[in-house]
Amino acid sequence: MAKKRVVSIKLNGDPVEFLCEPRQTLLEVLRDTLDMTGTKEGCSNGNCGACTVLMDGRPVTSCLVLAVEAEGAEVRTVEGVACGSHLAPVQQAFLEGAALQCGICTPGFIMQTEALLAENPSPTEEQVRFYLAGNLCRCTGYDKIVRAVMCAADKRRAAMDD
Amino acid sequence: MRDFDYAVPSTLTDALALMAGASVARPLAGGTDLIDHVRTGRLAPDLLVDIKKLPELNRLEASPSGLRLGASVPCWKVIASTEISRDYTALVDSCRIIGGIQIQNRASVGGNLCNSGPAADSIPSLIALGAQCVIASKDGTREVPVEAFCTGPGKNVLQPGELLVELKFPARAVRSGSHYRRFIPRNEMDIAVVGVGASVTLDESGQRITDARIALGAVGPTPLLATDAAQALIGQAFDEVAIAKSVAAAKAIATPISDMRGTAEYRVHLVGVLLARVLKAAVARARGETFTYQPGH
């Protein structure tokens, strides 16, 4: 078996070290080694976006990233989105807009939306749909998700103006 | 997943030594194809050589003599580059539709080329823009034009121990423009049924074509340089007659298969529809008009 490596990352703001095999994906390590099960596994081949996390601010599918590749990176998962017990505007908007049913796609959508709104605080509906194209949902039919994202964008802007 | 070792060299010399050493070494850039291929058993490497830390493979240098694009530069950096957006627009059109945003944040143009899929979205753009592959091994360096790189589905000229280092593009000619588009039955996140890339140069009047390169994807075992389709335009006024001649020549070299994405006949028809649209967009860009490719429209 290939030698295990020590990998150091920043996870949701905190320095974290873990031991992993080269063949383990970041998704596997997050869920199985670090017990951060908020990030979901859907397809494990890059198609569904359920495993989306932010690496150095950019959304990536963590099932297609080897954990050893994350050395030195800043990783953000859905566990790092809320502020204490206060949901972030994006989470609040998904909840209020009933933008989920089974919920397995939700952490991926939340992270992708976080990245979208950081890049473009006032997206059009078309821009939202295009940016979220790498996230699949088998339950909602997407409309409620898109509306929640638009609503989250409004909330975030309002919060920033305060 | 299969057990393999991992190395992340910091110099090209070290990387080439690793590529030449192990029994089965594969270079790892964005990994969006490679990791899936290892997981499914399509590839069985003993060693993955992470090439993302090599300066030569991270280069993105636009100068009056052309563009040098390192083989591991991810799509998002290509999209974000003002120089590539301005002068090598077809490549940005391609990168914006390779997978979704998450994939574009990892996947590299070099990897898309080395994967050598017949429907790879970046390859017709690379061919149309006249890119050359710089390939290195521990024994030296060679250059291959992109149209001669792929040899079959998933196959290319790379020999064991060789690594694609960078893509070199000639300087953009004055009054030239380029475009790539594909047909898919959805708006995004799909594999091209047919893809067409073209680059055209106009004379001073902006009416006559003085140079052209056209490339077709997903209509043969490898992406194709459509030489006759380009010849049909060179020296001609850009009008419906010239477009029709070019379309006929392009359709003549298309040898697509029928599969779940479309029949061979349908694909040949699409070559004509897409080429006409691509040429009009490339000419508009050559004239300095703004043409924004909105996939799905």
Ligand code: FES
């Ligand atoms: S689990 Fe990673 S994209 Fe589906």
Ligand code: FES
């Ligand atoms: S809520 Fe079930 S997959 Fe999206």
